[in-house]
Amino acid sequence: MAKYILKRILYLFLTLFIIATITFFMMKMLPGTPFSNQNRMSAEQLKIVKAQYGLDQSVFVQYIRYIGGLLQGNLGTSFQFNNEPVTALIGQRLAPSMQIGAQAMVVGTIGGILLGALAAIRKNTWVDTLATFISILGLSIPSFVLAVLLQFYLAYKWKIYPVALWDNFQSSILPTLALSALPLGTVARFMRTEMVDVMSSDYIELAKSKGNSSWGVVAKHALRNSLIPVVTIIGPMAVSVMTGSMVVENIFSIPGIGEQFVKSITTNDYPTIMGLTIFYSFLLIIVYLIVDILYGLIDPRIRLGNGGKE
Amino acid sequence: MDKILEVKDLHVDFDTYNGVVHAIRGVSFHLNAGETLAIVGESGSGKSITVRSILQLLAKNGTISKGEVLYHGDDLLQKSDKEMDKLRGNKISMIFQDPMTSLDPTMTIGKQVAEPLLIHNNVSKKDALKRAEEVLRLVGIPNPQARMNDYPHQFSGGQRQRIVIAIAIVDYPEILIADEPTTALDVTVQAQIIDLLKELQQKIGTSIIFITHDLGVVAGIADRVAVMYAGRLVEFGSVNDIFYNPQHPYTWGLLDSMPTLDTNESDRLNSIPGTPPNLLNPPKGDAFAPRNAYAMEIDEEQQPPFFKVSKHHYAATWLLHPNAPKVTPPASILNRFEKFKKLGGNVK
Numbered sequence: 099m100a101k102y103i104l105k106r107i108l109y110l111f112l113t114l115f116i117i118a119t120i121t122f123f124m125m126k127m128l129p130g131t132p133f134s135n136q137n138r139m140s141a142e143q144l145k146i147v148k149a150q151y152g153l154d155q156s157v158f159v160q161y162i163r164y165i166g167g168l169l170q171g172n173l174g175t176s177f178q179f180n181n182e183p184v185t186a187l188i189g190q191r192l193a194p195s196m197q198i199g200a201q202a203m204v205v206g207t208i209g210g211i212l213l214g215a216l217a218a219i220r221k222n223t224w225v226d227t228l229a230t231f232i233s234i235l236g237l238s239i240p241s242f243v244l245a246v247l248l249q250f251y252l253a254y255k256w257k258i259y260p261v262a263l264w265d266n267f268q269s270s271i272l273p274t275l276a277l278s279a280l281p282l283g284t285v286a287r288f289m290r291t292e293m294v295d296v297m298s299s300d301y302i303e304l305a306k307s308k309g310n311s312s313w314g315v316v317a318k319h320a321l322r323n324s325l326i327p328v329v330t331i332i333g334p335m336a337v338s339v340m341t342g343s344m345v346v347e348n349i350f351s352i353p354g355i356g357e358q359f360v361k362s363i364t365t366n367d368y369p370t371i372m373g374l375t376i377f378y379s380f381l382l383i384i385v386y387l388i389v390d391i392l393y394g395l396i397d398p399r400i401r402l403g404n405g406g407k408e
Numbered sequence: 409m410d411k412i413l414e415v416k417d418l419h420v421d422f423d424t425y426n427g428v429v430h431a432i433r434g435v436s437f438h439l440n441a442g443e444t445l446a447i448v449g450e451s452g453s454g455k456s457i458t459v460r461s462i463l464q465l466l467a468k469n470g471t472i473s474k475g476e477v478l479y480h481g482d483d484l485l486q487k488s489d490k491e492m493d494k495l496r497g498n499k500i501s502m503i504f505q506d507p508m509t510s511l512d513p514t515m516t517i518g519k520q521v522a523e524p525l526l527i528h529n530n531v532s533k534k535d536a537l538k539r540a541e542e543v544l545r546l547v548g549i550p551n552p553q554a555r556m557n558d559y560p561h562q563f564s565g566g567q568r569q570r571i572v573i574a575i576a577i578v579d580y581p582e583i584l585i586a587d588e589p590t591t592a593l594d595v596t597v598q599a600q601i602i603d604l605l606k607e608l609q610q611k612i613g614t615s616i617i618f619i620t621h622d623l624g625v626v627a628g629i630a631d632r633v634a635v636m637y638a639g640r641l642v643e644f645g646s647v648n649d650i651f652y653n654p655q656h657p658y659t660w661g662l663l664d665s666m667p668t669l670d671t672n673e674s675d676r677l678n679s680i681p682g683t684p685p686n687l688l689n690p691p692k693g694d695a696f697a698p699r700n701a702y703a704m705e706i707d708e709e710q711q712p713p714f715f716k717v718s719k720h721h722y723a724a725t726w727l728l729h730p731n732a733p734k735v736t737p738p739a740s741i742l743n744r745f746e747k748f749k750k751l752g753g754n755v756k
Binding site: 299300301303304305307309310314322323326396397 | 505506
């Protein structure tokens with residue numbers, strides 16, 4: 099197991115390096131410059147500023163310099179955000195994004211598992227139809243549309259939650275709900291399909307023949323076995339939630355990373371774009387690693403380091 | 409002998425896309441204490457559905473439309489699911505056909521074997537696991553102590569079937585229903601499993617209902633045999649009655665299609681022509697009539713009742729009617745009658 103994780107971490111660095119390289123060159127192809135007041139600067143001034151940020155060198159030299167800095171853990175300083183180091187910038191804005199991201203994943207996954215399980219157990223009844231309807235809504239309504247709807251009804255009309263504010267848990271509820279719709283819908287659909295399959299398998303019949311009650315069968319045998327494919331989609335789902343969060347953060351004025359990401363791209367803030375891309379990639383690779391480890395924990399057949407002794 | 413289980417006039421219907429399938433059409437039999445009753449018949453004859461009805465483990469679209477299942481005189485069909493839960497795995501338990509898919513792949517076998525004990529008895533987890541280990545040793549899992557925490561995929565097919573048997577007997581059931589427990593196994597392992605079941609029956613004194621389509625297996629384990637066809641019993645009696653004095657043409661066909669020690673290498677094995685009837689529209693008369701070389705006109709018109717052959721031997725064929733013409737069964741069956749005479753039986 100330890101050997102496996104070590105290997106995965108090695109791959110992690112390799113992947114990050116490849117991502118950094120591709121992003122760097124793609125970013126350089128973006129139109130525009132980092133200097134919003136460029137046309138008011140003289141050629142002389144522009145040259146000085148460019149030299150200051152090392153932008154007068156060829157793209158390749160810039161790349162080598164950037165990677166060199168990266169290896170030392172230096173993500174550079176932002177052009178836009180008060181010349182702050184990018185690492186500090188991410189650090190400050192990480193907490194709100196992580197909070198609503200994690201909350202949305204937890205709510206969505208658990209809610210989806212319950213909804214899907216319920217639909218499977220009550221297959222072909224109104225419960226099933228309703229659950230399917232909810233999960234299709236969750237899948238098809240974009241998070242920013244849902245965010246606006248929630249804002250309008252729950253905050254503006256009924257005044258239950260603040261419209262756009264970031265201070266306590268109360269203010270994180272609406273963005274969490276908006277973001278959790280997608281994972282909820284996805285997990286519910288996967289869960290239902292898998293559980294319908296599992297419920298008709300031989301070992302469920304055997305579990306029933308042992309004298310388990312219907313709920314006992316579900317709790318002890320059906321749930322865990324149905325979770326296996328659900329775990330595999332948590333990784334890709336985390337990606338959707340993270341990308342979805344960028345717009346949602348904007349709608350609810352949450353001082354999160356997503357908002358900053360959008361801004362850095364529109365202003366050609368190269369170090370911030372790079373820093374955030376690498377950071378997001380790192381996060382996702384870690385999520386995938388966790389998912390793979392979880393997978394082995396739930397399904398003993400693919401448990402690592404145990405070999406395939408038959 | 410005590411009848412511990414009696415099935416009376418059981419009817420089971422399945423609601424399907426194409427209409428209602430009358431899968432079981434009036435099956436009656438009983439099980440004596442300590443005996444092994446084999447139910448034989450080809451695929452789709454309703455053997456599995458019959459025994460699943462006893463435990464009420466039918467698929468959702470199946471309903472028991474008529475009949476009684478008396479367990480010590482108590483009609484199980486009148487019981488609620490909750491009351492049935494108390495019997496399942498405790499008084500009546502079941503061994504399933506396919507050991508490769510019958511075990512929960514994500515639960516250790518120790519826990520799976522201990523589960524019925526924890527459901528039905530007020531025992532600690534530790535005691536239940538200890539008992540599970542004993543039972544695993546009893547069914548012949550080598551080194552059970554070390555293997556309690558292993559998962560099903562770490563065992564071979566034969567071992568898994570032993571584990572499935574361990575689950576079924578862990579709470580010393582009165583009735584063990586074995587639904588084709590050897591079908592998915594290769595022949596040498598089949599023999600081991602049959603021996604194991606016989607041995608366990610001696611040790612814990614359980615009665616067994618054994619379902620199979622393999623007459624060779626029946627000869628090895630059963631005390632009595634019931635032959636099933638198209639959702640009805642066609643003949644039942646002791647093993648000797650069925651093997652050496654069969655009366656129903658379907659039983660003849662089954663036995664005739666089985667190789668014996670007398671079969672020459674060059675002989676072709678016989679098969680029964682045709683296919684079983686579609687039970688969406690069950691035939692009016694004898695369901696076997698269209699495939700029966702000995703069928704008479706009345707077979708098309710009216711279902712034959714059971715005619716008594718001897719004290720415990722009955723067969724549902726019009727050939728046993730006093731007015732029926734005398735027919736000559738296939739040669740292999742005549743050989744069997746000869747053996748029956750040697751066994752001291754009285755052939756009609």
